Amino acid sequence: MTSAKPAKTGAVSWLIDHQVINHGVPESLMKAMVEACGEFFNLAEEEKQEFAGKHVLDSLRCGASINGSTDHVFFWRDYLKFFAHPNFHSPSKPTGFREIALDYSTRTRKVAMELVKGISASLGLEEGYIEKALNMELGLQIFISNFFPPCPQPELARGLPPHSDHALLTLLINNGISGFQLQRQGKWVNVNSIPNAFMVIFGDQMEIMSNGKYECAVHRATVNGKATRMSIAMLFGPALETVVGPAPELVDNETNPPAFTAMKYRKYLELQQTNKIIGKCALDRVRILSV
Ligand SMILES: O=C(O)CCC(=O)C(=O)O
Numbered sequence: 001m002t003s004a005k006p007a008k009t010g011a012v013s014w015l016i017d018h019q020v021i022n023h024g025v026p027e028s029l030m031k032a033m034v035e036a037c038g039e040f041f042n043l044a045e046e047e048k049q050e051f052a053g054k055h056v057l058d059s060l061r062c063g064a065s066i067n068g069s070t071d072h073v074f075f076w077r078d079y080l081k082f083f084a085h086p087n088f089h090s091p092s093k094p095t096g097f098r099e100i101a102l103d104y105s106t107r108t109r110k111v112a113m114e115l116v117k118g119i120s121a122s123l124g125l126e127e128g129y130i131e132k133a134l135n136m137e138l139g140l141q142i143f144i145s146n147f148f149p150p151c152p153q154p155e156l157a158r159g160l161p162p163h164s165d166h167a168l169l170t171l172l173i174n175n176g177i178s179g180f181q182l183q184r185q186g187k188w189v190n191v192n193s194i195p196n197a198f199m200v201i202f203g204d205q206m207e208i209m210s211n212g213k214y215e216c217a218v219h220r221a222t223v224n225g226k227a228t229r230m231s232i233a234m235l236f237g238p239a240l241e242t243v244v245g246p247a248p249e250l251v252d253n254e255t256n257p258p259a260f261t262a263m264k265y266r267k268y269l270e271l272q273q274t275n276k277i278i279g280k281c282a283l284d285r286v287r288i289l290s291v
């Protein structure tokens, strides 16, 4: 995220802070998706219970907060997560949710794959390189919606703790209420999204695959005392069974030694899940430390 910006690609334009406009996803669909998520969170607790899951590899789950926080910050968040690719799973409620989510998932995937081509080229690789190397035809795509109601003591609570997303990249939108923060040079900066743009967040697999040329973006979400904030993060990753390591083309033993050990994406996700409990970053577990 803090590294050089990928070049402008055919289908999308890059803006500051890695936001994309002219992406071809209708504004009406983005709005409808946020509204449908709002309706989901407003379902009665018993209705949502049906979709409660626990494990990172469950294809559909919802719940409150995140697992295993070890510090004393109080998390103020409901979430809904489901796999949108290679197989589409979605809650069957509220009415119409599934159709909107399918349309949104398909169209955002087109944007992401266009970006992946541009990113490949910007690394000096063939356009189709990343798509092929990460077997993205079977790539995992995860739909995550976050719901942060007004919090009576926002200074004591957090929406989401500092983290990086585990996938290759994330396309993020919200309901216009600010709260997204990026870590830059050790400081937290508010990043307000441009209306109808997607915020592009590089994830762990991007840093691994590019051998550190593109860093993952550490970010968090704050809550506020007045308004309900909602966000939708769509994560695009490799296929679960694909082993991801630094692209051999970007590695040489003199100036660019491999910075990460290769690991199956499925294993990485499981590692990240256990690491959350002990509060450590999964990326550090595959990083090769130079001696
Ligand atoms: O709420 C936000 O803006 C960020 C959401 C996020 O980082 C995530 O779901 O991984």
Ligand SMILES: [Fe+2]
Binding pocket: 163, 164, 165, 219, 233
């Ligand atoms: Fe995130």
